Amino acid sequence: MKTYKEVLYFDNAATSWPKPDNFIDSIKEFINNSGGNPGRSAHRMSIAAVRIVEGCRDKIAELFNISDTSRIVFSKNATESLNLAINGFLSEKDSVLISGMEHNSVVRPLRDLELKGLKLRICPCNSKGILYLEEMEKILKRNKAKLAIICHASNVTGTIQDLKKISDLCKNYNTRVLVDASQSAGLVDIDVKNLGIDMLAFTGHKSLLGPQGTGGLYISEDIEISPLIRGGTGSKSDSEYQPDFLPDKFESGTINAMGICALSSSLDYIMHNKDIIYKNEKDLTEFFINGIADNKYIELYGPMDIENRTSVISFNIKNLECSEAARILDFEYGVLARPGLHCAPLAHKTIGTFPTGALRFSFGSFNTLEQIKYAVSVIEDIIKKYVLNYG
């Protein structure tokens, strides 16, 4: 069988690879010309670094339609952002609602608060991962939840939730909405105003095509939260108390300016190519699903509707453990995928794949139709060799 010599990277839901061409150049430029500490020393290299950080903040504001850029705070990833929102906004006396598709970055901090008294309600989703809105309303009616946390696009099934309907429902019950946009930011349009989002957690290294170690949280004007960490901010330096204004309140310690610089360059790429990126990933997803859906040795999870999903596709090959399939894909074919539970046991329980897990392919901006065609043929080949034992 003819194989590609290059690696086929189908693990973009874990972290996107490769990055846009201007990514590495931007880091070189930062190191050579602007490597000061932003917001600290006020010399030309420090000011140059501030310009880069604030420029990136402006681009994120444009991407999510955020009018007050100070309400965007940088973090090291979506997990940190979600922990900040959860621990900063909720106390053990509160009630919270989450979907049955949440990642452990949401579930674990909540389980910890639950041990101290927080009431955690999990709203069920169907086997495709779509939230039951009528169940959500029943829960909200019975229990006044202070916050609803919703995973916009699932890291297991690619399911996209209807944020507008969810936030409209939450507004009726005075419940605030925190959205985990780890898998959607940069790929799916997010307008925080139109969608009624109160807090939005995002990471830089997935569909925003930036580096690992970058992320952020949007906090709407009427939300008050406490910081996770406190310390030097370069502001109010005569005070031993944390400043109360944003973004400084949540950005103690030296920020990852070099990472933010690279993220900023990736945002330029995304903003110029957004429609192409989305169409490409949709086409690849459609081709792949059509290529494997009718194979009787494959069990496919998640929505079949291409419009309401991302390019994250989970499936199992019958009688072949997902981790074994992933090893064969990597060692024999150079196809890189992720098996297991994807840090989302709750989502796997929802779709019926707990505790065995599933094999996940997640396509990205730089995958091609040729690669997807090859991937379909590889899966057929694996079934012949390892399931049917011939060939």
Place this chain on the structure above:
Amino acid sequence: MDEFDGLITFYSSHYALKAENLLIKTGIKCLLIPGPKQLSPNCGVALQFHYKNQLAVIGHFREKGVNFENIYLYKTKV
């Protein structure tokens, strides 16, 4: 040389940069410099400008929601 005689201080460098961008867009000359510590313990940078533009600057800041700490008549020593 047309020397700057005004200085705006900020709580955060986020707002200093926002202010600089806004003033450049509206055609008001300005320059980011290290903030004099005798005036403010706040963010490291301050914005020099021509004090005669004070009212226009405040108007632009209010309109665009740029938070600043104070405005001074101030000239650098050297």
